[in-house]
Amino acid sequence: METAIKTIDLVREFKTSKGVFRALDGVNLEIPSGMIYGLLGPNGAGKTTLIRILSTLLLPTSGDAYVGGYHVVREASKVRSIINLVSGGERPGYGILTTRENLIYYAMLYGYSRREAERRVEEVSQLIGLDEFMNKRLNELSTGMVQKYSLARGLLNNPRILFLDEPTLGLDVENARSIRRLIRRLVDEGYIETILLTSHYMHEVEELCDRVAIIHRGRIIEEGTVEELKERVSSHVIYELTLQGSNGNLDFLRELDSVIGYKVRLSNVPGEARLRIIMAYEDISRVISLLERKMYRVRRIVRDEISLEDVFLKLVGRGLDE
Amino acid sequence: MSRILDALRPAYARAWVRIRGNMRVKTWLLWEVVLPTIFMASVIYAYHNLDAPRIFIGFVVVGTMMMNFWFNVLWGMGNVLYWEKETGNLEVYLLSNRPIYMLLLGMALGGMLNTGIRSLAILLIGILVFGAEFNAAGLLPATLVFLLTLAALYSLGLMFSSLHLVYGRKGIRINEVLGDPISFLSGQYYPISVFPTLLQAVASLLPLTIGLDGVRRALLLGEGMENLYIHLAGLGIMTLILLPLGIWILNRMVEKGRRDGRLIMRWL
Ligand SMILES: Nc1ncnc2c1ncn2[C@@H]1O[C@H](COP(=O)(O)OP(=O)(O)OP(=O)(O)O)[C@@H](O)[C@H]1O
Ligand SMILES: [Mg+2]
Numbered sequence: 001m002e003t004a005i006k007t008i009d010l011v012r013e014f015k016t017s018k019g020v021f022r023a024l025d026g027v028n029l030e031i032p033s034g035m036i037y038g039l040l041g042p043n044g045a046g047k048t049t050l051i052r053i054l055s056t057l058l059l060p061t062s063g064d065a066y067v068g069g070y071h072v073v074r075e076a077s078k079v080r081s082i083i084n085l086v087s088g089g090e091r092p093g094y095g096i097l098t099t100r101e102n103l104i105y106y107a108m109l110y111g112y113s114r115r116e117a118e119r120r121v122e123e124v125s126q127l128i129g130l131d132e133f134m135n136k137r138l139n140e141l142s143t144g145m146v147q148k149y150s151l152a153r154g155l156l157n158n159p160r161i162l163f164l165d166e167p168t169l170g171l172d173v174e175n176a177r178s179i180r181r182l183i184r185r186l187v188d189e190g191y192i193e194t195i196l197l198t199s200h201y202m203h204e205v206e207e208l209c210d211r212v213a214i215i216h217r218g219r220i221i222e223e224g225t226v227e228e229l230k231e232r233v234s235s236h237v238i239y240e241l242t243l244q245g246s247n248g249n250l251d252f253l254r255e256l257d258s259v260i261g262y263k264v265r266l267s268n269v270p271g272e273a274r275l276r277i278i279m280a281y282e283d284i285s286r287v288i289s290l291l292e293r294k295m296y297r298v299r300r301i302v303r304d305e306i307s308l309e310d311v312f313l314k315l316v317g318r319g320l321d322e
Numbered sequence: 323m324s325r326i327l328d329a330l331r332p333a334y335a336r337a338w339v340r341i342r343g344n345m346r347v348k349t350w351l352l353w354e355v356v357l358p359t360i361f362m363a364s365v366i367y368a369y370h371n372l373d374a375p376r377i378f379i380g381f382v383v384v385g386t387m388m389m390n391f392w393f394n395v396l397w398g399m400g401n402v403l404y405w406e407k408e409t410g411n412l413e414v415y416l417l418s419n420r421p422i423y424m425l426l427l428g429m430a431l432g433g434m435l436n437t438g439i440r441s442l443a444i445l446l447i448g449i450l451v452f453g454a455e456f457n458a459a460g461l462l463p464a465t466l467v468f469l470l471t472l473a474a475l476y477s478l479g480l481m482f483s484s485l486h487l488v489y490g491r492k493g494i495r496i497n498e499v500l501g502d503p504i505s506f507l508s509g510q511y512y513p514i515s516v517f518p519t520l521l522q523a524v525a526s527l528l529p530l531t532i533g534l535d536g537v538r539r540a541l542l543l544g545e546g547m548e549n550l551y552i553h554l555a556g557l558g559i560m561t562l563i564l565l566p567l568g569i570w571i572l573n574r575m576v577e578k579g580r581r582d583g584r585l586i587m588r589w590l
Binding site: 085 | 332335410411413
């Protein structure tokens with residue numbers, strides 16, 4: 001299989017007031033073309049930094065990266081001619097102009113004449129389904145609409161490789177779903193060869209991506225298809241518990257050898273919390289007695305299926321969004 | 323030929339955006355025609371009370387017209403680039419693989435056209451309402467001086483925009499510091515010969531001062547090329563220095579942004 005993106009020992013450091021901060025710490029990735037590839041990681045993991053380097057907006061401190069076979073530093077302009085980047089939660093464009101006018105502007109940057117630009121914008125808007133708000137001003141669009149508009153913008157130059165940085169950031173369930181469906185279509189129907197998307201939503205990556213890399217503190221800590229990654233924790237045991245009572249720290253759970261990681265979410269019932277716990281072997285009875293000793297009441301115990309989230313729990317010991 | 327057209331396309335696109343946007347915001351009429359006209363009227367009235375010769379009406383009209391462009395350079399180039407960075411537009415632009423100066427050329431052309439229309443309105447008001455009189459023979463040299471003044475001014479704007487990229491929001495200070503003092507120094511409403519010699523010397527280094535003086539000599543006194551070549555040469559040299567320097571600095575700034583990660587840090 002052809003390689004769309006390759007990085008070799010990629011490092012990016014930032015100078016901060018507290019010294020040098022390493023946002024990427026030797027990233028090695030090989031992303032085959034023809035798929036949606038997910039980069040999954042918590043806040044500050046280095047996802048955006050990596051995407052910016054790959055899209056030539058940021059220079060690496062050391063190491064190499066190739067996009068479509070071109071070196072991102074030495075052949076930056078060749079890279080730019082085959083890529084595009086869409087960042088979620090951003091609204092580039094001119095607020096008092098309409099969606100159509102903004103897209104025409106961007107299309108002209110890519111070398112289309114005025115007339116060709118209009119045609120290209122029409123094509124893309126059909127594909128994305130922008131019709132209803134083509135004549136609306138950009139500053140009148142809702143977040144969901146803006147995201148579709150941005151996606152359309154990212155397609156104008158017919159890129160081979162598309163980078164999507166948190167494409168569903170800040171969207172409600174409905175809009176997020178519709179964006180995900182669009183993204184899937186782009187690759188399935190051959191509009192885009194390869195998509196690299198970042199996310200810190202597990203289910204998004206699980207639903208959308210053919211392969212996944214998990215990035216944590218600037219390092220890739222796991223890589224493979226969603227199935228492969230799940231396979232790696234398949235011998236583990238996962239439970240969801242509903243807890244009531246003492247609302248403190250659950251770190252005492254780590255005293256148990258069996259416990260690899262856990263994650264707590266507040267439930268929508270006040271005073272209740274959901275505990276997701278991953279264990280190397282079946283040991284739930286000791287977990288429960290330990291919890292009860294610490295004044296927790298365990299309301300519900302469900303043995304759960306393995307998800308990508310558990311892979312992260314296993315690798316890092318805590319949840320993605322903690 | 324088609325290569326040149328293609329290279330200029332981003333500038334055209336950006337100018338198009340600016341002109342479209344401008345047409346949509348109606349308050350420009352107030353800020354850029356009505357208010358300057360009121361100022362112009364009050365200055366003309368003051369001169370009138372001083373029993374100044376009629377030629378001063380034309381003098382003030384030219385000053386008001388040309389000063390519009392100076393404020394357009396300050397507020398329509400420098401801090402606009404900063405704003406483009408903030409909204410993420412600059413990144414999208416850079417991804418399109420086009421040189422950054424084409425973006426600024428587009429802003430400049432769009433700004434010149436918008437401001438030109440307003441200045442024309444002010445000129446017409448000057449002639450029809452206040453009875454300003456101009457020497458038709460000076461039209462050609464005046465136009466030449468005027469165009470070169472724009473070239474020098476907008477080259478200066480190019481340099482300001484890199485300052486704004488570096489200093490971010492604080493860049494607005496630059497505009498406040500430079501705006502009124504320069505229109506004062508350049509002699510918007512009075513001849514700079516009223517200043518002490520040192521101030522005159524400083525003032526004559528500003529493209530705006532030279533441009534105003536040249537256009538006034540041509541339009542009011544009917545002076546021809548034989549008297550204005552120094553103005554033209556001065557403005558030409560300024561452009562030849564400021565333009566490449568501005569482009570160079572701007573490119574450096576973008577490179578620095580890629581190195582330091584500043585292009586992505588919106589709040590810096
Ligand atoms: N220009 C910069 N200067 C200093 N530090 C930076 C800069 N850009 C990023 N960082 C730091 O590098 C780390 C990685 O940031 P990055 O934006 O790549 O993370 P991310 O995985 O995209 O996170 P998020 O989910 O929050 O978007 C963060 O700790 C961030 O503060
Ligand atoms: Mg990010």
